[in-house]
Amino acid sequence: MLSGFPLEHCRALITGASSGLGAEFARQLAPRADVLVLVARRAEALAAVQAELSAMKANILCCVADLATDAGRNAVTAFLAANSVKPNLLINNAGMGDYGSFASSAAEKTRTQIELNITALTMLTHALLPHLERPAGILNVSSLASTLPMPNLAVYAASKAYVTSFSEALAIELSPENITVSCVCPGPTPTNFSNTAKRTNGSDTNRDGQALLRIPPSQVVREALGALQHGKPCVFPGHGVSIASRVFRMMPRGIMRWLLKRRVRKE
Numbered sequence: 001m002l003s004g005f006p007l008e009h010c011r012a013l014i015t016g017a018s019s020g021l022g023a024e025f026a027r028q029l030a031p032r033a034d035v036l037v038l039v040a041r042r043a044e045a046l047a048a049v050q051a052e053l054s055a056m057k058a059n060i061l062c063c064v065a066d067l068a069t070d071a072g073r074n075a076v077t078a079f080l081a082a083n084s085v086k087p088n089l090l091i092n093n094a095g096m097g098d099y100g101s102f103a104s105s106a107a108e109k110t111r112t113q114i115e116l117n118i119t120a121l122t123m124l125t126h127a128l129l130p131h132l133e134r135p136a137g138i139l140n141v142s143s144l145a146s147t148l149p150m151p152n153l154a155v156y157a158a159s160k161a162y163v164t165s166f167s168e169a170l171a172i173e174l175s176p177e178n179i180t181v182s183c184v185c186p187g188p189t190p191t192n193f194s195n196t197a198k199r200t201n202g203s204d205t206n207r208d209g210q211a212l213l214r215i216p217p218s219q220v221v222r223e224a225l226g227a228l229q230h231g232k233p234c235v236f237p238g239h240g241v242s243i244a245s246r247v248f249r250m251m252p253r254g255i256m257r258w259l260l261k262r263r264v265r266k267e
């Protein structure tokens with residue numbers, strides 16, 4: 001039985017903390033943490049989150065880095081060493097999508113997506129693991145999209161399938177080392193995600209049925225932190241998303257493909 005990670009007095013590194021779920025992780029941890037290191041590319045947006053939380057107990061540091069590059073990932077570990085921060089919690093939250101067909105996608109955006117959603121999450125975990133003070137926690141942000149193939153969001157869904165699989169394997173590998181690994185799989189959540197995923201002059205994603213699944217970032221983050229605290233390897237926040245995940249994972253693949261083909265034809 002996994003025991004879970006205690007959040008009180010944690011020292012957390014949060015990637016993608018300049019908006020959306022990452023900023024919300026900072027908000028909910030700030031009253032309990034000793035140190036928060038916020039990582040993203042936009043310095044002003046990070047500074048705004050830092051200013052918003054300045055009255056809180058945690059010491060909040062901002063690290064500007066492009067995690068889609070080796071240089072940016074190395075800058076994060078250098079920042080921790082330069083500021084003598086020894087984190088015991090890593091929240092791999094930064095991620096992005098790309099709405100539209102794979103064939104028409106911009107090669108550079110597809111590469112960036114893989115670098116950010118897969119490589120950054122994996123290599124940051126690898127780099128920090130030896131230095132995480134025990135008991136430690138790793139919280140990876142995956143997606144409901146990890147449970148099914150998604151035409152017109154193909155690379156994103158596949159990258160999140162990687163995140164869920166990787167996280168569940170790590171949870172087993174690392175539990176004897178007193179490291180709790182949890183993975184959160186949100187459904188549609190109102191953040192900046194869609195603006196980044198939309199292509200210039202491109203169409204929006206098919207939102208049929210999404211209203212039933214949508215919950216606010218505050219609930220996603222509350223359930224994610226709860227899962228980490230209780231040593232739950234994977235959580236699907238919200239009743240609708242939780243039910244949808246069970247249906248998607250149990251559905252015979254042939255039926256799944258038939259339904260997806262119909263949905264794509266309707267678009």
Ligand SMILES: NC(=O)c1ccc[n+]([C@@H]2O[C@H](COP(=O)([O-])OP(=O)(O)OC[C@H]3O[C@@H](n4cnc5c(N)ncnc54)[C@H](OP(=O)(O)O)[C@@H]3O)[C@@H](O)[C@H]2O)c1
Pocket residue numbers: 015016017018019020021022039040041042043045065066067068093094095096097116141142143144185186187188189190191192193194196
């Ligand atoms: N919103 C949803 O419906 C939804 C559903 C399921 C899963 N998720 C997942 O939730 C996570 C957070 O996304 P969100 O919904 O909160 O979207 P968001 O508001 O767009 O936040 C994304 C964050 O990632 C950062 N980021 C993007 N590219 C980066 C890069 N190259 N280097 C460093 N940081 C980078 C962004 O900051 P900068 O632009 O300042 O770099 C921002 O802080 C993602 O992993 C996403 O896949 C979201």
